[in-house]
Amino acid sequence: MTEKNLTERNLLEHNFPERNMTELNMPEHNMPEHNIPELDEIKQKLRQMLTPRRFEHSVNTMEVCIRLAEKYGADVKKAAIAGLVHDCAKNLDKDDILPMCEKYGIIVDEIARSQPKLLHGEIGAHMAQELLGIDDPQILAAIAEHTLGRPGMDKISSIVFIADYIEAGRNFEGIEEIRKAADESLEKAIVAGIDSTIVHVLKKGQPLHPRSILTRNWALEKLKEQENQG
Amino acid sequence: MTEKNLTERNLLEHNFPERNMTELNMPEHNMPEHNIPELDEIKQKLRQMLTPRRFEHSVNTMEVCIRLAEKYGADVKKAAIAGLVHDCAKNLDKDDILPMCEKYGIIVDEIARSQPKLLHGEIGAHMAQELLGIDDPQILAAIAEHTLGRPGMDKISSIVFIADYIEAGRNFEGIEEIRKAADESLEKAIVAGIDSTIVHVLKKGQPLHPRSILTRNWALEKLKEQENQG
Structure with missing residues (x-):
C-alpha cells in the first residue's frame, strides 16, 4: 500500500480520487452526463450496507441537505443523494479499512493510519460508484x-x-451554534463545525488532521471576502 | 517579494533559513565552531532594540531556558542565549516587517501576510546574526x-x-497546565502550549497556521513513542 508522511514538504498531495478533481474543474455545461440512480433504489441498497442507527443518520443528513440546497441554491437532487450516501462505508469492519484502501488505490497518510475511521469518506466514494452505480x-x-x-x-x-454535523439526531456541546451558523452562511457553519471538532480532538489528546485546518482557513478567508464585499 | 500559498500541494516548503536546516542535520562533532558572544555583551545591545517590558520578558524567558536546559540535559549557554534573544525582532514597526522579509529573503505565506507578527522569529534569527554576531x-x-x-x-x-509560554511574567488561562507539563516532559509542554494557542485563535476567529498543527502532531507522536517504551 502507498503510505504518505505529513511533512511540510509533502503534505496530502492527493488524498482522494484525482479524477474527481479534474472533472470538478470543468465548467458545468461541459460536463458529460453522469449516472444518478433514483433515491428509492439507492435507499434499498443502502439499508443493506448500514446498521439501522447509521441508516437513520443518513436519512436525517439527506433531509438537512435538501433544506440547505434549497436555501443556498445548489442542485437539490445531488445534495440529497450525497447526504444519503455519505456514510455508506461507515459500518465497514475496522480490519477491512486498510485492505479496502489498497483495493481502491487510496493513499493513507500517517494520521489516517492511526485513525482509520478518517478514511470512510474516501472509501465510501469508491463504494458508491461500485455498489450503488x-x-x-x-x-x-x-x-x-x-x-x-x-x-x-x-x-x-x-x-x-x-x-x-447538525442533522436532527445529533446532540453534542456547541451544536446549536453550528445550526445557527448554517442559517447564516455555509462558510460560517463550516468554521463552527470544524471549531467544535478541534475542541473535541484537543480534549482527547489526538492529532489534528492538517487538511481540516486548511479547510477552516479557506472558509474563514471566504467569510472575510464576503464581509469586505458586503 | 516571494509569496507562498498554503495549499496542500505546496505547504511551507522552507519557511526559515535552509542553511540552518542543513547544518542542524550534521552530527554535532562535525560542526564548525560558531561564534557566540558573551551574555552581557548581548544584553547591552538587546536593551537598545526592545521596550523595557519586552526586555524583561526576554530575561525571564532566558531564566526558564536555563532551568529547562539543566533539567533536560541541553547546552545551557546556547539555551540561555536563544531565550534571551528570541524576541529581538518583536518591537519592529509593523510596517517594517514585510520589507525586512524582502531584505532577508524570507518567504511569506498567506497566513503570515495577514498576521505579520508571525514573522518576528524568522526576522529575529537574521537580526541576531547581523546585529548581535x-x-x-x-x-x-x-x-x-x-x-x-x-x-x-x-x-x-x-x-x-x-x-x-511559561516565564514568570506570563499570566493567561491554562498557563498552570503548561507549567506542570514542562516539569514532566518537553513534548507534553509543547502540546499543552499549542493547545492553549489553538483555543485562543479559535476564540478570535483567526486562521490556524498548519505548521503549529504539524508541530503538535509531532510532539504527540513522540509522547506516544515514549509511553510505548516506558
Whole structure:
C-alpha cells in the first residue's frame, strides 16, 4: 500500500480520487452526463450496507441537505443523494479499512493510519460508484470530502459536510451554534463545525488532521471576502 | 517579494533559513565552531532594540531556558542565549516587517501576510546574526522557530518554545497546565502550549497556521513513542 508522511514538504498531495478533481474543474455545461440512480433504489441498497442507527443518520443528513440546497441554491437532487450516501462505508469492519484502501488505490497518510475511521469518506466514494452505480463527480467528491472537507470544495460538498454535523439526531456541546451558523452562511457553519471538532480532538489528546485546518482557513478567508464585499 | 500559498500541494516548503536546516542535520562533532558572544555583551545591545517590558520578558524567558536546559540535559549557554534573544525582532514597526522579509529573503505565506507578527522569529534569527554576531545554527533555529515550532525541532528550540509560554511574567488561562507539563516532559509542554494557542485563535476567529498543527502532531507522536517504551 502507498503510505504518505505529513511533512511540510509533502503534505496530502492527493488524498482522494484525482479524477474527481479534474472533472470538478470543468465548467458545468461541459460536463458529460453522469449516472444518478433514483433515491428509492439507492435507499434499498443502502439499508443493506448500514446498521439501522447509521441508516437513520443518513436519512436525517439527506433531509438537512435538501433544506440547505434549497436555501443556498445548489442542485437539490445531488445534495440529497450525497447526504444519503455519505456514510455508506461507515459500518465497514475496522480490519477491512486498510485492505479496502489498497483495493481502491487510496493513499493513507500517517494520521489516517492511526485513525482509520478518517478514511470512510474516501472509501465510501469508491463504494458508491461500485455498489450503488453513482458516477456523478460532485456527489462522489462530497462523499469523499465529508470528514475533513477540502479548501475550495463546492456547494454540494459544503452542504453535506455541514448537514453531517447538525442533522436532527445529533446532540453534542456547541451544536446549536453550528445550526445557527448554517442559517447564516455555509462558510460560517463550516468554521463552527470544524471549531467544535478541534475542541473535541484537543480534549482527547489526538492529532489534528492538517487538511481540516486548511479547510477552516479557506472558509474563514471566504467569510472575510464576503464581509469586505458586503 | 516571494509569496507562498498554503495549499496542500505546496505547504511551507522552507519557511526559515535552509542553511540552518542543513547544518542542524550534521552530527554535532562535525560542526564548525560558531561564534557566540558573551551574555552581557548581548544584553547591552538587546536593551537598545526592545521596550523595557519586552526586555524583561526576554530575561525571564532566558531564566526558564536555563532551568529547562539543566533539567533536560541541553547546552545551557546556547539555551540561555536563544531565550534571551528570541524576541529581538518583536518591537519592529509593523510596517517594517514585510520589507525586512524582502531584505532577508524570507518567504511569506498567506497566513503570515495577514498576521505579520508571525514573522518576528524568522526576522529575529537574521537580526541576531547581523546585529548581535550570533552564528550558531542551533540558536538561530530556536529563534526562528519559537512562534510556530517545527516538527523535529531540537531540544534548544523546544526549550525556547516552551519558556516563552511559561516565564514568570506570563499570566493567561491554562498557563498552570503548561507549567506542570514542562516539569514532566518537553513534548507534553509543547502540546499543552499549542493547545492553549489553538483555543485562543479559535476564540478570535483567526486562521490556524498548519505548521503549529504539524508541530503538535509531532510532539504527540513522540509522547506516544515514549509511553510505548516506558
